[in-house]
Amino acid sequence: MSKIVVVGSCNIDITVECDRWVHPGETIFGNRLTVSPGGKGANQAVAAARLGADVMMVGCIGDDVYGQLVLKALKENNVDSTYVKVLPGENSGTAHITVAEDDNTIIVIKAANDLVSPSLIDEAWEDISKADMVLLQHEIPAATNAYVIEKCAAHALLDKITYLTPNEHEAATLFAGKGKADILDQNQGKVIMTLGSKGVAYAEKGQVITVPGFKVKPVDTTGAGDTFNGAFAVARANGKSMQESISFANAAAALSVQKLGAQGGMPYLHEVEEMLK
Ligand code: RIB
Secondary structure, three states: OOEEEEEOOOEEEEEEEOOOOOOOOOOOOOOEEEEEEEOHHHHHHHHHHHOOOEEEEEEEEEOOHHHHHHHHHHHHOOOEEEEEEEEOOOOOEEEEEEEEOOEEEEEEEOHHHHHOOHHHHHHHHHHHOOOOEEEEOOOOOHHHHHHHHHHHHHOOOOOOOOOEOOEHHHHHHHOOOOOHHHHHHHOOOOEOEEOHHHOEEEEEOOEEEEEOOOOOOOOOOOOHHHHHHHHHHHHHHOOOOHHHHHHHHHHHHHHHOOOOOOOOOOOOHHHHHHHHO
């Protein structure tokens, strides 16, 4: 069984479903309010655990009710939360989400996630160092992410290879002034660009390869990228090829958007295997 460690954020998602977007200065009625576990880190941990990996989460929560909900969800999904620290007097991270017109907007309050520190990485290092794959996102301090990368590289555990999985907008920001083809070509086998309904593209041996997605009717796309990342990590750690891993992750993401909530629709292994048939 592959061992995956996620160092990252744990949030509670406070989601309002609306028929349409609200304009600045306008008041409208929403249809439903949902409070559910989320956070890009915790989402990726749950996605990987549901797909059969042995997963550990490293992060921080507050000593509030939301923190307890985070821990409950991790436990229910068999994610080891030994290094999810409860910080006295702090609030847990929250994400304020609006779902409308088949899309979403998210505002994140980082709170305890902003206190995930290098010292927590040192504390958890014995377990992190045994991982086949370490997953990072951008909802904890950049300095802590850098510390994890340096430590992993120094121990030659990750072979210094990084997969970067931006969507088109994120790639345009990260590689300012470069077009899609150049970004992929100059980062062969590393940049895996998600293109929404157009699938996922990466480059190999000088060729851009686009792996098509699955056509489904989305209910809530929140967490689809996290499901993709968790599933991709599981597939790669299990030795699948790039193309197989991306197809596996595409199938997992397509299943995840068919239910409400970031973790609500994250599939189990048999569901992904069924879809791939
Ligand atoms: O990627 C989706 C996640 O982003 C949500 O669950 C929310 O918590 C934000 O972190």
